[in-house]
Amino acid sequence: MPALIECRNLVKTYEMGDQVVHALNDVSLDIEAGEYVAIMGTSGSGKSTLMNLLGALDQPTSGQLRIAGEDVRALGPDAVSRFRNRTIGFVFQQFNLLPRTSALENAALPLIYSGLPHAERVKRSMARLEQVGLGERTDHHPAQLSGGQQQRVAIARGLVNDPKILLADEPTGALDTKTSKDIMAIFDQLNREGITVILVTHEQEVAEHARRQIVFRDGEIVEDRS
Amino acid sequence: MNALASLRVALTALRINALRSALAMLGVIIGVASVIVLVSISEGTKQAVEAQIASFGANLLIIRPGSSMFGGRRGGAGSADPMTDGDVEAIRTEIAGLAGVSGEVSAGTTLVFGGINWTSRIQGVNPDYFSARGWVIGEGRAFSGAEDVSGRRYVVVGQTIIQELFDGASPLGQSIRIGGQPFEVIGTLERKGETSWGQDQDDVVFAPLSTVRQRFGAGMRATVRDAVSTIYADIAPGESTSRVIEDIQDLLRIRREIQPGAEDDFAVGSLAEFIRARNETESQLGLLLAVGAGIVLLVGGIGIMNIMLVSVTERTREIGLRLAVGARRADVRNQFLIESIVLCVIGGLAGLVVGVGGTLIYAEVGQLDIVIDPVIVAIAIGASALVGVFFGLYPAHRASRLNPIDALRFE
Ligand SMILES: Nc1ncnc2c1ncn2[C@@H]1O[C@H](COP(=O)(O)OP(=O)(O)OP(=O)(O)O)[C@@H](O)[C@H]1O
Ligand SMILES: [Mg+2]
Numbered sequence: 334m335p336a337l338i339e340c341r342n343l344v345k346t347y348e349m350g351d352q353v354v355h356a357l358n359d360v361s362l363d364i365e366a367g368e369y370v371a372i373m374g375t376s377g378s379g380k381s382t383l384m385n386l387l388g389a390l391d392q393p394t395s396g397q398l399r400i401a402g403e404d405v406r407a408l409g410p411d412a413v414s415r416f417r418n419r420t421i422g423f424v425f426q427q428f429n430l431l432p433r434t435s436a437l438e439n440a441a442l443p444l445i446y447s448g449l450p451h452a453e454r455v456k457r458s459m460a461r462l463e464q465v466g467l468g469e470r471t472d473h474h475p476a477q478l479s480g481g482q483q484q485r486v487a488i489a490r491g492l493v494n495d496p497k498i499l500l501a502d503e504p505t506g507a508l509d510t511k512t513s514k515d516i517m518a519i520f521d522q523l524n525r526e527g528i529t530v531i532l533v534t535h536e537q538e539v540a541e542h543a544r545r546q547i548v549f550r551d552g553e554i555v556e557d558r559s
Numbered sequence: 560m561n562a563l564a565s566l567r568v569a570l571t572a573l574r575i576n577a578l579r580s581a582l583a584m585l586g587v588i589i590g591v592a593s594v595i596v597l598v599s600i601s602e603g604t605k606q607a608v609e610a611q612i613a614s615f616g617a618n619l620l621i622i623r624p625g626s627s628m629f630g631g632r633r634g635g636a637g638s639a640d641p642m643t644d645g646d647v648e649a650i651r652t653e654i655a656g657l658a659g660v661s662g663e664v665s666a667g668t669t670l671v672f673g674g675i676n677w678t679s680r681i682q683g684v685n686p687d688y689f690s691a692r693g694w695v696i697g698e699g700r701a702f703s704g705a706e707d708v709s710g711r712r713y714v715v716v717g718q719t720i721i722q723e724l725f726d727g728a729s730p731l732g733q734s735i736r737i738g739g740q741p742f743e744v745i746g747t748l749e750r751k752g753e754t755s756w757g758q759d760q761d762d763v764v765f766a767p768l769s770t771v772r773q774r775f776g777a778g779m780r781a782t783v784r785d786a787v788s789t790i791y792a793d794i795a796p797g798e799s800t801s802r803v804i805e806d807i808q809d810l811l812r813i814r815r816e817i818q819p820g821a822e823d824d825f826a827v828g829s830l831a832e833f834i835r836a837r838n839e840t841e842s843q844l845g846l847l848l849a850v851g852a853g854i855v856l857l858v859g860g861i862g863i864m865n866i867m868l869v870s871v872t873e874r875t876r877e878i879g880l881r882l883a884v885g886a887r888r889a890d891v892r893n894q895f896l897i898e899s900i901v902l903c904v905i906g907g908l909a910g911l912v913v914g915v916g917g918t919l920i921y922a923e924v925g926q927l928d929i930v931i932d933p934v935i936v937a938i939a940i941g942a943s944a945l946v947g948v949f950f951g952l953y954p955a956h957r958a959s960r961l962n963p964i965d966a967l968r969f970e
Binding site for chain 1 (some may be wrong): 564568571575721742876877879880881882884885886887888889891963967
């Protein structure tokens with residue numbers, strides 16, 4: 334059985350005027366279903382670039398990429414949106430919640446694009462908010478929530494479509510140590526329930542939660558230990 | 560994403576920026592309101608003109624001595640030979656396509672009933688007069704041709720006379736003294752109301768023409784004993800106005816012995832056409848103003864486009880997020896398009912309320928006739944929706960073309 338994520342010789346270059354930046358340089362990598370992976374490395378080493386490719390938000394310059402059996406490079410823009418909607422959950426460093434919109438509506442956002450009826454959307458996002466411990470605050474707006482609580486809403490949103498893969502680019506980067514621990518406990522729990530979790534972090538403590546750590550330098554994998 | 564969900568998202572976004580949304584709508588509100596006010600007023604004026612024409616007699620020709628009909632410079636009505644009973648009779652018998660012909664004479668006089676005096680004019684007319692001038696007999700009857708010839712002292716009175724002399728009670732069979740002589744009321748006329756310049760059209764007393772001429776000396780000249788001041792000819796439905804006018808002109812030139820090539824010393828005019836011509840310029844002005852209001856609506860649309868572009872830029876991260884979690888480009892485009900349409904339609908509805916309110920106030924204050932045409936209302940709302948589509952399309956397209964990564968990274 335093939336791996337959930339298969340990267341073969343991935344290259345991503347950015348052209349800035351006459352300067353070419355090799356953000357990813359010949360990266361090959363397999364991630365199996367149910368893994369818990371932390372990606373580390375110095376700033377500018379290509380972590381976010383890889384996450385964007387794994388999340389099907391961006392296309393590689395060259396190389397092959399299969400996610401959940403799907404050749405992402407062959408998908409058109411609308412098909413890739415559908416693919417993301419069904420397969421991947423995102424958690425961002427800056428939470429990226431819609432302002433002046435309730436936690437419930439924020440968590441339900443992906444379901445709008447799955448074409449689910451309103452009642453079903455409410456039911457599912459409610460369940461996910463309860464799962465991340467925010468069952469009491471579903472009608473609060475982001476401004477009425479702490480950073481940790483906002484990130485919980487964002488995680489609920491990432492989970493609401495029952496994705497196979499949860500991608501989190503520095504999910505604790507904007508949080509204090511205590512809150513980071515709470516958030517990481519949620520990721521641990523989710524991974525125990527079978528979701529593949531891939532996160533980017535600068536902090537060794539955070540990376541320790543994962544069972545596999547991949548270190549990047551200058552667009553290449555320099556360490557991959559389990 | 561279905562249309563209902565898109566609508567919900569759009570409404571939420573507009574509510575979040577309520578003040579800005581309201582300001583953005585202002586141009587559309589003003590545009591729609593002014594379209595409605597201007598069109599309603601111009602439509603009202605048009606209908607008032609038609610009502611006026613109908614109250615004068617829609618197919619009425621007026622025949623008078625003098626070369627100009629309506630206050631022209633040359634030859635006043637008094638300088639030429641007057642029209643006579645003979646002219647009335649000749650027109651009646653020789654001109655085809657007329658429903659009725661009547662002469663008219665009049666004299667100022669005082670009416671007395673019981674202890675009440677009322678100063679008015681008594682008008683002597685032939686029986687055709689009533690239908691020609693659009694009068695409807697209320698109670699009783701008009702006088703007959705025979706009664707006209709024999710000079711009976713019968714009168715048909717208007718509603719103002721009934722109000723003033725009889726306090727609104729039926730005057731039928733009552734005898735009133737007019738210029739000191741008793742007249743019997745045999746009929747009443749239904750109300751016509753005021754003209755647009757405020758003249759009471761119901762302050763009228765009609766008697767047979769010969770009666771008024773004999774009893775009041777109206778239309779008696781030293782040389783001509785059977786003059787009438789005006790002849791009214793009612794063109795039968797379906798007849799050509801210009802053909803009838805030409806026939807009457809030919810007839811009168813012969814009767815008045817006007818040499819070929821010489822100018823007419825009389826005039827045959829259609830009041831309806833005169834009034835329509837006078838209002839032509841007014842309705843053109845109305846059209847011009849409506850075009851102006853349409854331009855305001857377009858400018859309002861540019862305001863909408865501006866605010867939508869600002870909104871797209873401000874919400875770049877939101878767009879990136881939506882794309883990341885599964886929105887297709889069409890979903891994003893529709894979201895902003897619907898937002899723009901909703902903005903314009905709400906503006907259009909607000910403009911409708913303001914416009915209808917403004918029109919009603921204008922009508923109340925200015926004592927003007929207005930007509931709020933549901934078709935115009937529908938067009939105004941439809942136009943604002945179109946403005947929403949037209950000016951929302953570009954910002955919406957721009958939003959849908961954003962790349963999710965760049966959008967998410969946007970500060
Ligand atoms: N859109 C872009 N255009 C040009 N260069 C880019 C772009 N995105 C990333 N890069 C470059 O690619 C390289 C890798 O960037 P990336 O964002 O993947 O780093 P990172 O490991 O996530 O760093 P950090 O820890 O600071 O988030 C960097 O040199 C960066 O400048
Ligand atoms: Mg990064």
